[in-house]
Amino acid sequence: MTSITLRRVDARAAYLGVACVNAIAFAIVVMHRWLTPLPGSEYVHRLVTYEGGLLRRALVGDIYARFTDQVAPWVVRVEGMVAVAVCFGLAMLLFRRCIRGRQADVFALGCLIFGSPLLFKNFIGNLGKFDVLGAIVAMLAILLPLRLATVVLVGLASAALLLVHHIHATIYVPTIYGILLLRMVAQPGGLALRDGALLAASLAVLASLFLYLLFAAVPKVPVEVFLDHIRARAVQHVGDEQSFMWYASLADELPRTFAVLPGHLARLPVYAAIILIHWPVIAFFARRQQRVQAEHPGLGPAWLVVCVVVLGGFLVTNVITFDYARHLGNLAMCFLLLALAQIAAHGGRGEDDSSDIDATNPKVVAAALATAALPWVGVVYPLI
Template sequence: MTPPSLQRHWRAMLYVNAAVMLGVFVYKLNLQPYVPYIHLLVDYHFGFIKRALIGAMVALFTDKVPVWLVFAIGGCAWLITAGLFVQLFRKTFGFDDEHLPLFVFTAGSPFFLKNFMFALGHFDIYGCLCAIILLLVPARSLAIVWLATVFSALLILIHHIHLLMYVPTIAAIVVLRYYLTQGATKLNVAVGIGALLGLGALFLAAQFLGTMPIPYDEFVRYLQSRMVDPSRTALIQFAYIWYQPLTKEVQDTWARMPSNLAGVPVYALLLWLHAPFWRFFGGTLRALTDIRHRRIVLAAIAIISLGYLVMFAMVFDYSRWLSSWVTCMILLLHAVRTLPATKGASPIPVEDRKTTRLGWIVTALPRVGIIRPF
């Protein structure tokens, strides 16, 4: 096999990835969007309620919510996220042949856009979308700190678990793109600390003050009043999660722990299949000029990972959490590339047969899942 034919393999992977994503979308259309549909029904009709921002926005435009709106809103969010990521990759690396494998191992990863397609309608993608925007906009003034704060507040109102899921990555992007390049001053440090305190207060309010103030049966009747077809009660069978205390969520998670841990070898294998990406990330980190920058990036990775470990102990959607963690690492790589470096990291080898085989396997995998692998 000649090197030019190996290069053609990487181009072919892009078309296969597109076909796989389309297939996942068609498959998703045949599944019932239980929890995503409820998120479009719950609003602030009874006062400040956690997980109600999206439903409140939908309520501004319609009193009756059709099921297809889940796929319409989720599909638009996916298309915007995918389009902006392509633009981000072009900005950071370009689309020359030597960076094509990196694009396959990121955009084509079953952890990233494919899994967002499978989880269409869930809220995870909004954190990713906000982070990509913050990687694309200029980072020369406090405006990026304010924008990140607004995005983070909106994410917490969409679902308070975003405080652990994407807010740490958003904070890391701001630190790497703004504070490390523009320098710290009394003003911008004070604004940053104030933003963190404000977001922490908002999270506590959502977690402990955003409980449903009405009986469960009345809540279900209200949800049915907003449905185009109230007879489809199966779609709101998970309405109890708005009443479930944190202690019950943790209890359920640990009760499922033995079966969830059975998926760890599969997750480890999936992460190993991305070995070329991890090596490139490590090379990018080692190439940074300032050792202090390297330590800050490592600290950011540790903090982001700690947030996901807390999530793993509290909520059992392990496939989603791991997929979002890998997504955060992909986004963090783009932020790290904005820092001064002695040289660029060695690209993922285009002409290496083992890497090409890994690329094909990653390309063929349609998604990771929501709770358990696949």
């Protein structure tokens, strides 16, 4: 039984077509986000300030307040696009550092990764949300030299992420510190006691900040006063429901999540299909991790610990919130960065070779085309 493959020249033409489809999909999602009204939940985060004390989800709004009395929606869109562009640039740098090989193979893998509806398209589709900031810090945790200054800088950046939105505690902060742990374990001699203590102390500080933001950093004024304050800085309508995010407790959040859970369960086949079309990338990085962990015995147990923590964080996130489609994209980004961190820490001794992506396999081409054709994965439900 023989396998069917494309000629290399045909594969090159196919991936050029995939790249064109990707460009169209990116254009569609950019135009959609630029031309449709800015969602109120994204806009209101630029209006809340620290005027009445330290509040959760208020750092970005307080920064805006230092430059302008009112916030125009187009400024929020520009801010979001700049953040995605920075993230994309860092990802390109990371990709070039970690992936090498024949140009055609690298191009094919790049189409699969950068064209995924779970990654950068999803950041644009969720323009105005702060997930992209977590990805930026995680990429810096891989790219910067592994020194004390880097750990301190990453710790401060992680604290800033929590002040921007405390949900980072269960999404990107575990990934960021997982990256640092994997890099430290991959060092000659493994994880030093001093490094482990530094990570533990940093995480303890971040955990304390998270708990304070979650339970104590709530407005001390009546809802009406809070709404009047943010509406004074708004140039588009701010509904009464927008105050919920600052006044709600965990007990208030859970019923909303459980109310939409049946809709998510009904869409499990859609979630599975979205994951399945990424199988060439999943298999590619799985092979690399096996090789890296075979040469660094300590990486295997560390990887399992990081996986449990990251997946546990996402489970907590999806119990409390209901943006399952959006968070599926974040989960994909987190595991992609964790895989790249191991390749980067290993020094690319063979693991950066992209030749086994099997770019001439029609199934791989079809997967690349399928990922390219999807503009983005969605916010609450997939493809919505």
